[in-house]
Amino acid sequence: MPAPLAEIWRGPFAESLHFGHAVICGADGEITDCWGDPQAVVLPRSSAKMIQALPLVTSGAADSRGLSERQLALACASHQGATIHVEAVQNWLRDLGLTDTDLRCGPEMTRDRDLAREMIKNDDTPCQWHNNCSGKHSGFLTLNQHLGGGPEYVQPDHPVQQACLDSFETVTAQSSPGYGIDGCSAPNFATTMHGMARAMSFFATAHDRSDSLSRAAARLAAAMYAFPEMVAGEGRACTLLMRAAKEPVALKTGAEGYFIAILPKRGLGVALKVQDGATRASECAIAALLVRMGVVEAQDPSVVQFLNPDIVNRRGIVTGQIRPAADLMH
Template identity: 55%
Template structure:
């Protein structure tokens, strides 16, 4: 099956552009509730897989042994803006491990937050790896080394930490990964299908804090993200604003190149989607539409309208068009 047109960009009354992709809503049994495009399309989920990467060590009890709070787990799943709430937490976490920024292997990155980035430029403040949007995930990898062992180069694909991530990833998606790519933060990112990710998210949605170690880990990570939306992304970001709009009832995670996943505990469902051209505006429109479709959010909520019915203006402020999900999603 081919990708399906999911988002339309209208300029006046003329359809100027479309974004196609694949989306799956799945239950914990692995049954597809609804889908668009091809559920079996192989994707690199990028940062939308961070909950699965963290689960590999949270379920072992490593988080408890390190004294980590839900805030730590939320930033472990984050693609953060590099704001103080993110960097201060990661810096303290590394210190509690007896480590420092130099132990990270994610690479130096400018903060995604524009105001902070401009301020750092004006002050000629040095950048470091803690500003990397994946620094929380990497603090988690360093924590995992206390359980899995291995040398300092924990992003290598044959490192015990990454082998544990892979084994966990395949078990939870219930699919053998066909391969991996090197993510922007240098860690392996394992491939799976859109349905595989939706099934995994549905397992998170149905996990019980009274279940086995894996279920408890899933439930705790879901709770951590839902209760700390600002740590998962940051100011103005879709993950943060849509989770805030839902009042702690869902967990959402964006991944680079237009991946998105959602965990819906009240419905017992998981969502995964991929826009094939990698457009962020496309995947944000689709996730907002699906959350409305499934009764999680109201269509007129400002955080939803900001993504699902996006007005376009000329540089003089003249209304020019709109970005909307296709009618079949709305």
């Protein structure tokens, strides 16, 4: 059964409760802590992006194109669509000799308020490079050129996606039971909560191994540690919590209440899923687990806004608070 992960309080009353699953795996891929059902089969959504980027590196495509560490971080990103992200994608596509029309992620309005204001004022139409997954898709296109595949690189039977599936099943150490089509049109492969946490522990311990897949995982994780602003963006949980951490940590949100953490100094991988898909609960729960493990301080302002954010009404009155379930903290 799912376990309580986050509580919504209004005054002295616990008004709502979010349930879900969370698994922490050690260096051997075995479970060290869990809440809920570690065998629950779930789509990890964008929390799997660093796995989807593995073939970009293992194939030699990243080195052949001279991709920077910043670009590798962008390949793992669900970015804000801010100017720094859009320009990085535009430059990447230009280097490939490609344009916005070669992407298959679909147009999306930027999530960056300043850029959105400017676009509305100028009556600009959103493009695919504004899409929060355009960095991942730039990676797909780079791999596709290297493999010589056809233009529809998001099709499940395309060599790009077959390479992603092979990497996914290797690092989760499980055969995927299937896939759903993600918001960006690429297949998103399912696995158990244990499988996903095991995959994150693979990334967390990759620097201790020398095989090609481990070297690729270590490079991608290091890129995420180094460029948290490319992984998400200003004001976002992934970026702020990575900056607040007292040690290297890679964090990645996914749609429908998913979150992962990679902790290389501890050799730990974390996978978390809020069953009702609420982002407010997944951000609270991942912050709580990071506090529990001593990775961040509970009093850090960047942590508080996800761990214990106040609920404020339209008159600015604090009416309640989001809190992690007690079992997550103790």
